[in-house]
Amino acid sequence: MKPSAVWHPFTQHATEPEPLLIRRTEGAYVETADGARLLDAISSWWVITHGHRSPRIIEAIRAATETLDQVIFAGLTHEPAEALATALVEMAPAGLDWVFYSDSGSTSVEVALKMALGFHRNTGAARSRIVIMEHSYHGDTIGTMSVGARGVFNAAYDPLLFDVDTIPFPVAGREQDTLDRFEALTRDGRAAALIVEPLVLGAGGMLMYPAWVLTELKRIAERSGTLLIADEVMTGWGRTGTLFACEQAGIAPDILCTSKGLTGGAIPLAATLATDAVFRAHFSTDRAKTFFHSSSYTANPIACAAGLANVAIWRDEPVADRVAALSRMQAEKVARFAGDPRFENVRTAGTIAALDLRVAEAGYLAEVGPKLRAFFLERGLLLRPLGNVIYVLPPYCVTSADLDRLFDAVDEAADLVRRG
């Protein structure tokens, strides 16, 4: 008999080992049913910020269930959603005055794309092209795959994906090519929006680019009437060193997507923030101009309460100091591999460290990926290299000793790979 009926995400069941049964999570660790403790060095797909089962967030969830469960969010509203929206507007880059809730990173991006198209249609502009950055990832729904890099992940669905225009990733020293291409793409007045992951392209291989490029992209977008969508689903909530990555570029996008760390990672929630101009374009006595989007669980009160607790943690605890300390630790510890012939592109952005293992066969499907994952698991480390790209994206409560143990294992793994 089949032991499990579960079909897991991004999992090749024919070749991968049975998933480990997890029975408890705490701080930077997850614990298996047989008692092994694994350091969650990828924050469970980048969602956990303060740590697993962060006490104030768990307590807020518990308290919320005393009075509320899901309520329809059209025609009704509730205090957790109202208070969280007010807080998000205060904390986000200036000018993002409206908050639209959804349930996941992907839906927050779908909402952003629809807002951009709606904005132009409702203001009478014939703009419907979306510009994307090479190697981007924005989710796995049809719309978000359309605005992400094409490859083995979405080849089967390609016939359904819509056409986009692509600017090159701003490789160090060739950033101007990216800016020039974007500028050229905005000239015919058909570009509706540029969507970017600010500063770090996550699933594309933890590729990092400097803040000034984002500043310039915003300048070109603004000058040409193209909206800028910042997908901060991964980069938000301190990951790159600031609350939102856009802050480092000194810009406010027209639309900003946030999810993952919005509830500290405890429970699903997403929000798409928009400027008043984007909202106003949909504000009309003409009902055809309504923003036609919803999902059943929009603004789930329990999730919003978790989001509010996360905001409270950011407001009354020294989270920024924790993020700064972790960022320094990551930079110091990964520096041991700079100039090491076994690695290339040793890099950090805030709390994220990444380095590429030199192998004959690179890329996401590189054979080395699953082998590395198994090697790290044996050492109690939950890491999921993106092919030959090893990255460390831990919760902010990770300790220096945890990271030492982890980077020692990276060292050991590189030796094993070298010896074949």
Ligand code: PLP
């Ligand atoms: N956008 C970015 C930048 C992401 O990294 C991700 C997920 O990793 C998504 C969107 C999609 O988020 P979700 O998996 O919650 O749908």
